[in-house]
Structures are given as C-alpha cells and as structure tokens.
Amino acid sequence: MQMKKAMAISMIAAAISVSAVTPAFANTAAANQAVQISTTNFFVNANPVSIRTIVDGGVTLASVRDITNAIGATLHINSDRTVVVKFGSHTLKLKNASTSINLDGAARTISHPAKEVAYSTFIEPAAFVKALGGSYDNNSISTVELLDGAEHAIWANASQLIVSNTAGEGREDYLVNAATGKYELLLASEGASELVLSPDGNHVAYSDANGAVFTIDLSTKQPKQVSTDTSIKNELQWSTDGASLFFLQGDKSSVVAKVTIADGKVSKVLEDKIDYKANLEVSADGTQVAFYVFKQPKVTADSSKDVELDDVAIDATGTEPQIYYYNTAAADNKSIQLTKDSADKVFLQLSADGSKISYVSVGADDASVGQLVSIDNTGQTSTPAFADKDVYQLVQGGSKLYLLTADGNSTNAIYEIDSATGTSKLVQTVSDSTSELIVSSNANFAALIDGQLAVWTNGSWKNITN
Secondary structure (H helix, E strand, O other), X not given: OOOOOOEOOOOOOXXXXXXXXXXXXXXXXXXXXXXXXXXXXXXXXXXXXXXXXXXXXXXXXXXXHHHHHHHOOEEXXXXXXXXXXXXXXXXXEEOOOOOEEEEOOEEEEOOOOOEEEOOEEEEOHHHHHHHOOOEEEOOEEEOOEOEOOOOEEEEEEOOEEEEEEEEOOEEEEEEEEOXXXXXXXXXXXXXXXXXXXXXXXXXXXXXXXXXXXXXXXXXXXXXXXXXXXXXXXXXXXXXXXXXXXXXXXXXXXXXEEEEEOOOOOEEEEEEOOOOOEEEEEEOOOOOEEEEEEOOOOEEEEOOOOOHHHOOEEEEOOOOOOEEEEEEOOOOOOOOEEOOOOOOEEEEEEEOOOOOEEEEEEEOOOOOOOOEEEEEEOOOOOEEEEOOOOOXXXXXXXXXXXXXXXXXXXXXXXXXXXXXXXXXXXXXXXEEXXXXXEEEOOOOOEEEEEOOEEEEEEOOEEEEOEO
C-alpha cells in the first residue's frame, strides 16, 4: 500500500524531571515578573534531550533555541528581535508576545503567545514542532520521515525490524529503526523469496527467481551467494546452528531439502512423493519436520464444448489442508499424516523438540471461529484450546506462543501461551484494527494497526511507518 509520506508520530512516554531551577526576570513591557526556568527531559527522535522550559499562564513553554539545536535546525535573530528558524524546506518566524507565527510566508495562529525570558524565546512546543513538519506527543518530538506502508515485517533484533513492501513487479525490503522509524533500503528484488532471519540475528537469507541462495550481512548490507543450485526453493528456514537452510524443493514442493551455507551443497531430507507441501516447520535439532499438504481440486471439462468457453466443473472435496510429520530417524522415509478433518488449518508451529504441533483450526461453516489446537506427533491426541475466543493468529516468540484474538465488539487481545503446559495469560488488549502480530525471540512486540507498523514501547504503541 502507498500512503502520503508524513512525519513520525512518536509515542515514547517522556519522564519529566526538574534538575535545575533558575530564577530569571521576564523582559516584558508591562512589568518584570519573576519566572522560573526549569530543565525538562524530552525525547527527540528517540534520544533523551534536556530542554529549558517555563510555565506561563498554566501552559508549559519550551526554549526555541534548545528545540532548534536538538532537531538540527538553524536559528538567527533579526535586528527587530524576530526569531527566524529554518528546518528542511520550512522557514518559521516568530516574535515575543505574538499569538501568530509566520510559516513559509503565511500567518498561522498559535494558541499561546511566545514569551521571552532571560533573552531566550519560549513557545508552546507542540505548535512549534508541528509547524516545522514534525510530530509531538507528551514531550516526545519526532522529525524522521517514515516509510510508506508495511505489508510484511519481522524483527531483526531488539532495535530494528525488516519491513517489506511491493514495488512495481518486485519487492523492497527495508531495515527500520524500532525507536525512530528511520529506514534504509536493504534489498530491491524481483522474484526473490521472503527474507528469513538467521538464529543469531546477523544475516538474512533468500532465494532468487532462478533458485540461487543468497545471504545478506545486516551489519554491512552486503549480499553473498551461497549456492548456485537452480532448483525451485520455497519457504527457506534456518537450522538452529545457522549452518544450513531447509526448504521445500520443486515446482510442486514435493521434497524437503536443505542447503549447507559453507559449501552450497544441496541434500534431500524427505522425498515421499507427496506433492504440494507448505508451511514447513523444523525442530531445533533439525531431525523432525512438519508441514501441510494441499490436494488439488478435481477439474472436469465437458469434451463436447469448445475449450475456449472455459466450461469446467471443479470438485474441491477432500482438498482441505492436512498436517504431516516426519522424523529422519524413520527407516522407511515416509511422513505420517496426523489430521484428516475438513477444517482449514493455518499458522502451523512445531515445538522445539518436535513432540507437538500447534495451529489454528477454522471450520468450513461461515459462522466458525478460529480455534487453537495442539496435536502430538503421533496424531493420537488432539486437544482444542481457547474455545471461548476467536483466534485470528498464532505466532512463535522464543519459547512462547502468542495469540491475537477477538475480545469484545471493539477490541482484540494478545495472549501468551506456555508451550509446555498450555497455560495462558492476557498480555494486553489492543484495537480491533490490529490485523497482525509480530513477536521477536525476546518477546519484543510489533503489530500492524490500521495498516501502519507500530511498536510497543514504554507502555504504548508507536507508529514507525505511515
């Protein structure tokens, strides 16, 4: 999606503390009224900055010079005491005691007049920052231009996310700072697979349209080709030790294979003649895998009619996805079908030890709701859970599972599930416009809310894309 670029709305809660109080006298024509200048902690583009403030008529005003210095703008004072601030394409002019400012040649009314104290000009900070094209919230100032759109995101580390958007016939992947929203292009590609993050968080991997495998060092942004094998590779997934990448091989995703990072060698893990595998999951030790299998619908054409009429009958009976499990220790090189029901199945997750598969089950009935289900790797035990909630998404975060669920008429909820015991606890309630949850291995939270990527920080959601 493409939206008009705007400045970031910074939602970092600022801790306000007075570290110094200095008596000064206001230069007003009416009287020399004593005013206290305090030092207050702000966040400017996620960095803590001390800015002088005063309180005038119950309104907190901040030093124009201090804000100007903090955001990297320029300031000079004309002979008539007009303060002139230049930031980017904007020029702002203001005078002491005036209830208006001049922005790029046009007058703009402000709610509280600027005030000069001890030869420094103070102004209501929200009005000043917003006039310059920035955003202001609760002593937090942001002037970083944000990325337009966020179609897909993963955590790269505690301070960055990788955000992907469609671009023309291809895709663009960006590294986005989780605190400020500042971004840089990581990869522009056509036909490349989604980027997958290495266990140590230092590299991402992908395959190009020809099947070649590449890694990118996130510190240098430099790509490296690790395999020239041209077989189709879907759903790359790192081994826990970072030495290999597992994937589904072939145009029908029939084979589970892996490529060794060091030498690019490709080897088969499972070749059971079952086509249309998807949602590959691998255990921590790399010896067990789980996946869905999709059967293709039966298509019947009337041979008496012209083929150009496209008059065909499609029978989708029995095409519901089913879950399969395979242990490399099995002697017969065959996978085991664990489910046979007609429900749809999404968000497959294999436990680290390979003993249990969790997923969201949705019945064929339009009135059915998403239900969290766990099944062991023998297929003998299937335990529905969270039956009282409509489960929208299941995501892994470290050793925990997290759910995004319905929660009332206007809210959703995030729950944490203990993978071992199955016990759950409410993490927080969120807006019902929250459509996707992104959780890191260290339980950092991000979400797509109203089409914007937001990060949970200091007790609130902060948008880092437009």
